[in-house]
Amino acid sequence: xxxxxxxxxxxxxxxxxxxxxxxxxxxxxxxxxxxxxxxxxxxxxxxxxxxxxxxxxxxxxxxxxxxxxxxxxxxxxxxxxxxxxxxxxxx
Numbered sequence: 001x002x003x004x005x006x007x008x009x010x011x012x013x014x015x016x017x018x019x020x021x022x023x024x025x026x027x028x029x030x031x032x033x034x035x036x037x038x039x040x041x042x043x044x045x046x047x048x049x050x051x052x053x054x055x056x057x058x059x060x061x062x063x064x065x066x067x068x069x070x071x072x073x074x075x076x077x078x079x080x081x082x083x084x085x086x087x088x089x090x091x
């Protein structure tokens with residue numbers, strides 16, 4: 001019996017992630033799940049398009065940077081005393 005040649009020979013036998021991309025993907029998954037405090041789950045992030053996952057990571061970094069700047073601008077706890085209520089005098 002003669003062996004038939006493939007009409008469309010494949011260059012790769014497996015279509016999937018390259019080995020150097022897997023740590024990047026799982027780092028992004030961890031970052032979104034951990035720092036979003038339950039806003040995402042593993043399945044959502046894993047199946048999310050790359051552009052959308054990167055968008056959320058960028059927004060998360062921007063939000064955390066703004067929180068840090070706001071925290072640095074606040075006075076220390078010793079100076080952070082509540083102001084007394086205004087005194088209203090009846091006439």
